[in-house]
Amino acid sequence: MTDLTVLHTLRCMGFTDLGRVASAAGLAPEEAESRLIDLAVEGLVTRVPGAFGGWGLTEAGKAEDARLAAEELDKAGARAAVTSAYTDFMVLNPELLDLSTAWHLRTVDGVAAVNDHTDAAYDARVLARFADLDRRVSPVCAALTAALPRFGSYRRRLSAALARGDLAETTESYHNVWFQLHEDLLVTLGIPR
Amino acid sequence: MSEIHALSAGLALDASVIGGKAHGLVALMRLGLPVPPGFVIPTAACRVFLETGGLPGGELAGAVRELEAVTGRRFGDPARPLLVSVRSGAAVSMPGMMDTLLNVSSTGDLRAAVREVFASWTAPRAVTYRELHDIPHDQGTAVVVQAMVLGDRDDHSGSGVAFSRDPSTGERRPYGDVLFRSQGDAVVSGTVPTLPLDALATREPAVWVGLMDALDRVERHFRDVCHVEFTVESGRLWLLQVRPGGLSGRAAVRVAVDLVDEGLIDRATAVRRITPGHLRAAAVPRIRAAAPPLPSPDPASQDSATWDRAGSGSAMQAFPGSDPPSTGSSRPVTEVGSAASSGLEILARGRGAGPGVATGRVAVTADGAVRMAAAGPVILVRPHTSPLDLHGLAAAAGIVTTTGGLTSHAAVVARSMGKPAVVGATGLTVRTHDVVVNGRSIPDGAAADADADADADHMATDGHSTSEGTTGNDQTATDGRSTPEGTTGNNQTATDGRTTLGITATDTDQVVMDGWSIPEGTVITIDGTGGEIVLGVAETAAGDTGPHVDRLLRWAAEESVA
Structure with missing residues (x-):
């Protein structure tokens, strides 16, 4: 029995290290590693060694994940609900990208410049709009979680990133978690990027 | 209820009333340049709409009748149907944030389109944009309604954007992108490879001449580098938008200095136009030519570093007037030719x-x-x-x-x-x-x-x-x-x-x-x-500011002494 939790979590994160997969999947690292090794035996995931190494899916793993995710979606009778939530999500998506960009770049004296975060008022405005967007994405997250409980992890991770003020900095930033949710919706609904 | 105004050379209203887009179109008309006929619903009507939900009903119908008379076309006429574009146009440009509707073909559709554009003023994404760019929330947007011109009509049709000078270097030569048999919106996406502007010169020489004349006239009028959005319909040139300025870094400095040499602005104006931000941007490390040119105060000399812009891309992507506008594009053939001399x-x-x-x-x-x-x-x-x-x-x-x-x-x-x-x-x-x-x-x-x-x-x-x-x-x-x-x-x-x-x-x-x-x-x-x-x-030039910056800084020093 293939473990969809870890497989799908890794699919949406892309390529990452053990600690991050475990955290996103809500598992202890040892447990996550044990499941990853089982998946590797099945030929579904692979580990790249080295400084930039980590875990990722094989082509077979991607195909199997797509198949299992579709199966899970239809078994739960959740396709309509997830499709509707995806539509709502895509309305908000451009704004998230605007805000992530605004966090890194701003127009100063008519010229685009790197935001050096020395202007607290500007940063506060960006943060306020992030918080506003976060409020508006909440009903989307709630609808998704009601349709498929595994979507619940995104609400938790988005809130944690916002609370840290990690808008677009780290691999667990608001932007990256959002992007994984986007990827998850595409994979789950079988929509090519 | 606010008045609706036909677009005409005689329309003397501020951009805060009719929006920046209509204001620019009026300027083009005054210069005798071809602009599709249309009318503008002022920003005040948007404010009324946001408060009451009402549109300027009777006036809108009257404006449509007038447009029908001018174009000799009518909504719903099977032989000569009137099609209009409905575009937002706030006093301050908010590129891509509000809605645009094309090929609107009936009064009912037009009212719905105007409503949609007005409502897009308060879309969360637009609100965020204003928050981030210090634009007031209470102004509203004007709506520009114009007879459609079709860039995808035939082989002698197309759309594009043209800068009066290279927005990447500030060099005095027309620059831009064009795509034949296409509407502007088809190429704004930036995912379709476009042709360099000079493809027009060989394919539609008469249009090219008209466009070069237009760029020259708008530069003289605004006394600044400009870019225009244009459509060619069956060999006939139409201008849909004009926007002055918008360059940054070394390109902005070069344009300001060149305009002084050309007698279009004085030194004080040039100094005023260049902000500390431009000078900072001019000093960011950039790829530079392999063979540095001789340093020279001669205004005709080239900057040693060849590119000067923050934010570059297909000129088409600057279509809605993005700030700063974009430049560059997929034009390896011409670029390779011009870069050969500099070893790049x-x-x-x-x-x-x-x-x-x-x-x-x-x-x-x-x-x-x-x-x-x-x-x-x-x-x-x-x-x-x-x-x-x-x-x-x-x-x-x-x-x-x-x-x-x-x-x-x-x-x-x-x-x-x-x-x-x-x-x-x-x-x-x-x-x-x-x-x-x-x-x-x-x-x-x-x-x-x-x-x-x-x-x-x-x-x-x-x-x-x-x-x-x-x-x-x-x-x-x-x-x-x-x-x-x-x-x-x-x-x-x-x-x-x-x-x-x-x-x-x-x-x-x-x-x-x-x-x-x-x-x-x-x-x-x-x-x-x-x-x-x-x-x-490639070699990089760190903080290499070039002769134009040197001259501008000298003028600034003279100004402060004087």
């Missing part, structure tokens, strides 16, 4: 998405980037990126995507990692084992198709010795000069890897026309400010 081989331009210059070997997959990074710096070139590419982004010294804009995943992640990045380099196509520099005549959509297919290959393998390596698109290797990816990670000299392709239709993924193959492993340099992608190792 510009493969393509995209938009600068993460400032800085990086040199490294091309990797076309995230896995390839990780593998090759062990031996030295790598530039990851992808159609676009996703979380699946994060390890490659982390391993790479610089990042290039062929699609996407400044807010794309690649752009955001590159900036968060502090890496130079160029996005939307539409002149390149990523294939299984190489990157192709597209020719000028690549068919619409071909690059996008190839991108999608190439992406499907991503992470498929460890990058070599698989069936992928033997597909038809690897035919570049047959002439013996191109090096397939994976056989060497140290393919040093870029020019060795350059191969001329014919038309290649493969059974697996792409159709590529007249491209050059840049195999994985080839050394390239990218400039994440100006968006240039250059073959080989």
